[in-house]
Amino acid sequence: MEKSESRIDFEKLKEIAEGCETVLVKLPDGLSQLATGISDFLSSAGVEAIISANPCYGACDFCDCIDGMGVDRIIYVGEAEMPYLRKKYPVPASFLEVSSRFDAAAAVKKALPLLEGGRIGVTSITPYIHQMEKCLTILEEAGFTPVVGKKSRRTAYDGQILGCDLSAATSVSDIVDSFLYIGDGYFHPLGLSMSTSKPVVIADPSQNRATDDIEKAKERMMRKRYALISNAMGKNRVGVLVGEKLGQKRMELAHAVKGMAEKRGMKAYLVSSNNFSPERLDYMDVDFYVSTSCPRIAMDDSDRYRKPLLTPIEFEILVEERKWEDYEFDQIL
Amino acid sequence: MEKSESRIDFEKLKEIAEGCETVLVKLPDGLSQLATGISDFLSSAGVEAIISANPCYGACDFCDCIDGMGVDRIIYVGEAEMPYLRKKYPVPASFLEVSSRFDAAAAVKKALPLLEGGRIGVTSITPYIHQMEKCLTILEEAGFTPVVGKKSRRTAYDGQILGCDLSAATSVSDIVDSFLYIGDGYFHPLGLSMSTSKPVVIADPSQNRATDDIEKAKERMMRKRYALISNAMGKNRVGVLVGEKLGQKRMELAHAVKGMAEKRGMKAYLVSSNNFSPERLDYMDVDFYVSTSCPRIAMDDSDRYRKPLLTPIEFEILVEERKWEDYEFDQIL
Structure with a gap:
């Protein structure tokens, strides 16, 4: 306390x-x-x-x-x-805002030997974003050229990324050699890796360590997502989840998913909630779900549900409106 | 299906x-x-x-x-x-509305030998309320005088009771000898018994049975409520729960509870939610909770919480604004 x-x-x-x-x-x-x-x-x-x-x-x-x-x-x-x-x-x-007490600079120093190329896209998340300046200085002093993407309508700071908004990375992806992610967890760097296809190094201040081991996590994730899509294949009844939260409500996308499903002869049901949970969804007589709410729901929580829980992009792959090779992270842009 | x-x-x-x-x-x-x-x-x-x-x-x-x-x-x-x-x-x-397929008349017939006195207050709940007329006829044919309390601002039908609104019973309590409850579960008849102090007979159409065994359930419940109040005794930090749902939001009552707590030198915290759950409340550094939301939350769910969860009436007993002998069911009238 x-x-x-x-x-x-x-x-x-x-x-x-x-x-x-x-x-x-x-x-x-x-x-x-x-x-x-x-x-x-x-x-x-x-x-x-x-x-x-x-x-x-x-x-x-x-x-x-x-x-x-x-x-x-x-x-x-x-x-x-x-x-x-x-x-x-x-x-x-x-x-x-509440800044993390962990020192980002120390983790970034450990990341230096792992970075590929000279131009480094630098990204971070809210708890560490206020330490961005000192991290950029460390990179510059080590001879790198840090590149910081602009903030978007959903982010408050340049270089800040969200699980649902990686535009501070994608906007500079073409002009950098690799990315540095300053923060904890694998969800954001997985998004970075998926949406930019550039090497990603993690500087994790909470563990005071750096790593470039993202590829294995990415492979594991992609296998899992592929399995979920496969499990939904040939199924006919889909629940389209609409999040009721202010910044997670994508009604148009939900209608688009429903339309795509019906075009293929599927039965589609719009299901809204302020907090989705297995307890409230497992009962429904549908075969799988597509979540248009917060991207993390489908990505992080799918294990908790009895039925496959896909992102809208994964649904496009399922109904062959998109190729598996063109897999993308679901974002709310 | x-x-x-x-x-x-x-x-x-x-x-x-x-x-x-x-x-x-x-x-x-x-x-x-x-x-x-x-x-x-x-x-x-x-x-x-x-x-x-x-x-x-x-x-x-x-x-x-x-x-x-x-x-x-x-x-x-x-x-x-x-x-x-x-x-x-x-x-x-x-x-x-969805009427129950279970036959209320059959259960009421079984209840006839258990009824005390001649004037019977008849109450029911939504799934069975549409079978009220035929039940009244059975009572009359058996020589009883059924009495049906008027609907309130919270109920749609005469004789209909809710867990939070027993006025169709309390309004006629003085002029009846006992009550007949047509419905399932023990929560409503417990409320009936508590709020009227009259004998209560349950005619349960879903189980096609009748019983007057409510007293034991009432004793069990009262022991449990007494234990919860005792556990909160001498404690100093109280979370006052405010339900965000349209018909469960009792902000004034929450302020009144907070005021009573502060008058006694306690620390009181207003906590609002659209769905209270132990996962979201157990963390808080308070000693116990008083729920001003749906009365069932404190009555039915208290076992799920690590800390005592009281009704506003139980809180009045705790702070000695009310005597244990004057215990009442919490209602939203």
């Missing part, structure tokens, strides 16, 4: 909440232990906090029914803004 | 959906296998169905983010209307 709390910029929190009577506080799972501390602090500043116990996976994630709760402002803790959603929240939203 | 489908009044469904381009179909868990059949039928009538995969526990349960989805009408399957919510849904809502 103590350790985590010190990461919150309480001065900024106070500024954000100023003039509000009631704010809704949204935190991702990893920061949820901060909720009561934030509520205490706001209370002492004369602001009432309502802690949202709905899951929160980013600035795209808003599906809270706050009518009549007197909420003046939504405060996302640990998330960066998605600029294009600014005017779409029911009340103004602010973003109290 | 076949068996269940035949219970749907497709003529009425067609009427309800007439003129709509897109409808949102909401079903409780027990009827979810009907979803694709309903979607097929609507599709053949030129109406697009979006199946909500959010849980649905009644007409009170609306927290679907349907902006931009083109929904013209919400169709609740298997639920009766809550009249006071009629104008609160974001688009018009209709209610396609």
